[in-house]
Amino acid sequence: QLQLQESGPGLVKPSETLSLTCTVSGGSISNSIYYWGWIRQPPGKGLEWIGSIYYSGTTYYIPSLSSRVTISVDTSKNQFSLRLTSVTAADTSVYYCARHLVSSNGFYFDYWGQGTLVTVSS
Amino acid sequence: QSALTQPRSVSGSPGQSVTISCTGTSSDVGGYNYVSWYQHHPGKAPKLMIYDVTKRPSGVPDRFSGSKSGNTASLTISGLQAEDEADYYCCSYAGSYTWVFGGGTKLTVL
Numbered sequence: 094q095l096q097l098q099e100s101g102p103g104l105v106k107p108s109e110t111l112s113l114t115c116t117v118s119g120g121s122i123s124n125s126i127y128y129w130g131w132i133r134q135p136p137g138k139g140l141e142w143i144g145s146i147y148y149s150g151t152t153y154y155i156p157s158l159s160s161r162v163t164i165s166v167d168t169s170k171n172q173f174s175l176r177l178t179s180v181t182a183a184d185t186s187v188y189y190c191a192r193h194l195v196s197s198n199g200f201y202f203d204y205w206g207q208g209t210l211v212t213v214s215s
Numbered sequence: 216q217s218a219l220t221q222p223r224s225v226s227g228s229p230g231q232s233v234t235i236s237c238t239g240t241s242s243d244v245g246g247y248n249y250v251s252w253y254q255h256h257p258g259k260a261p262k263l264m265i266y267d268v269t270k271r272p273s274g275v276p277d278r279f280s281g282s283k284s285g286n287t288a289s290l291t292i293s294g295l296q297a298e299d300e301a302d303y304y305c306c307s308y309a310g311s312y313t314w315v316f317g318g319g320t321k322l323t324v325l
Contacts, residue, residue, distance in 0.1 A: 202251070
């Protein structure tokens, strides 16, 4: 059974960089069918797709965050990571990682991590 | 790229049917047959319930069904059960390899 687990600091200071890692177990991140994505949920609000990455390094980002976001992949560790620079209180959210099918067979997120809360505060 | 519009809450009694709407634009919901729905019990990982508007992943009960008309997609849950009480989110492909989610709907089983 595929499992995804987010990890990283739960508290980040304003203007600093948020860094999270998603560890994939029970399957290979190098599976050629799938992308791997990050989604966030601010307190009391809906979900927001941040971006997705293919094992080769191809990335797609939401335009509104593209100047501050970098998603990278480490196939040797079966992990992918999120960096969000110059954070503000508006970036306080639960951050989820997910497996993302992007193909002619469909576009959807079929496995998710449980999420990790990141609070931006001094 | 604006969030898709969902009702904040819906409710129904056990055994009844409820429908959750998800309204977008011709640039997302109306433009592609790539709408998916997720069930989220707080504190747990979201679960894929419907993909490509109408398709159900294996293991999802056939009480859950999806449809689309124009710029609005819908999730219908028939034969409501207590365990269906959760938050539900729609998601649509929005072109240029971007995706947009809805604001979420809280389903209460009375």
